Amino acid sequence: MVQSMPDVSPPKWHIAHVSWFFEAFILKPFHPSYQTLDPAYDYLFNSYYETHGTPFPRPDRGMISRPTVDDVYRYRAHIDRAMAELLSDPPQEHLPEILRRLELGLPHEQQHQELLFMDIKHILAQNPLCPAYRNDLTPPPARDMGELGWHAYPAGVRHIGHDQAEKSFAYDNEMGRHRQFVEAFQIADRPVTNGEFLAFMKAGGTTHLTTGYRMVGRRSRQKAGRHHSTGSSGMKSGITISWAAWCRST
Ligand SMILES: [Fe+2]
Structure with missing residues (x-):
């Protein structure tokens, strides 16, 4: 309790x-x-x-x-x-x-x-004894994730919201499909490690912990970064989760 x-x-x-x-x-x-x-x-x-x-x-x-x-x-x-x-x-x-x-x-x-x-x-x-939720997990073997790549998306009009033609479940706040102009952006081609995320933040990155997952906007000297956030309801800010999607403006 x-x-x-x-x-x-x-x-x-x-x-x-x-x-x-x-x-x-x-x-x-x-x-x-x-x-x-x-x-x-x-x-x-x-x-x-x-x-x-x-x-x-x-x-x-x-x-x-x-x-x-x-x-x-x-x-x-x-x-x-x-x-x-x-x-x-x-x-x-x-x-x-x-x-x-x-x-x-x-x-x-x-x-x-x-x-x-x-x-x-x-x-x-909160407990100074640092109890673990599970202590039967072993760390995964180290593996080479390879160089981080980026998928580029041009600016344009996108559809946002649940497509009711799919006849799958959605909450009512995901409905009301509509068009929205989205700036050009790039998104990482794989999940990032915590180490990569920390290095990114040290290099001056900014982050949004959104309702569903963390996305990172990259700020360049030329132009401020832009965040594109999305996600499912149910998660709340303030909780760190162990994977992230990276997103940067172009
Ligand atoms: Fe509830």
């Missing part, structure tokens, strides 16, 4: 919250005989769904010492069971909506798995 800063959620909260999503948006409206374990969980484990009610303040999530971790795992098992029941015999008239919400609930949980990992790493990093 440790919360190391306001932007971090306790691991216990993540586990409860991703379960709560299925309860609030699928089981309560569509399971004909669903009984919640505790009505108070709806308030504790809502995040930002203001249309669903007033969420519990995020910076205080670490104060929720009750329900306990065991209670949260019981809550999760309860929801798993109810979801299995519902999906084994779904009300046919609501099936399209149930499937739509189910498809949203799964990437939502996937997104929280990324957050969970980052938050655990941040929590462990």
Whole structure:
């Protein structure tokens, strides 16, 4: 239940919250005989769904010492069971909506798995004993990555946003496909090592840690660099990740 800063959620909260999503948006409206374990969980484990009610303040999530971790795992098992029941015999008239919400609930949980990992790493990093998230990993063998190359892209109009013709999943904030003028840029032809990244920063590079991955803009003496950032929702700034894409203006 440790919360190391306001932007971090306790691991216990993540586990409860991703379960709560299925309860609030699928089981309560569509399971004909669903009984919640505790009505108070709806308030504790809502995040930002203001249309669903007033969420519990995020910076205080670490104060929720009750329900306990065991209670949260019981809550999760309860929801798993109810979801299995519902999906084994779904009300046919609501099936399209149930499937739509189910498809949203799964990437939502996937997104929280990324957050969970980052938050655990941040929590462990506060501990002067330097506990490792895993200590069974061996460093990969050193290999010659070869000279860094660059792919060049000319300036021009690009399409940005999810292409609904693909019929694959996207969050609503990825929709609204539109055209956008993009300046000419170059992007590295392979992931960079941490050493290459540090050398780049020492040489006066600038970085944007974006919502999905880190991109580096190169500033030249002639012209200021430009950042082109993109990425998936779910990651947040302030967390260092171990790979980066490099991007520089031309
Ligand atoms: Fe969430």
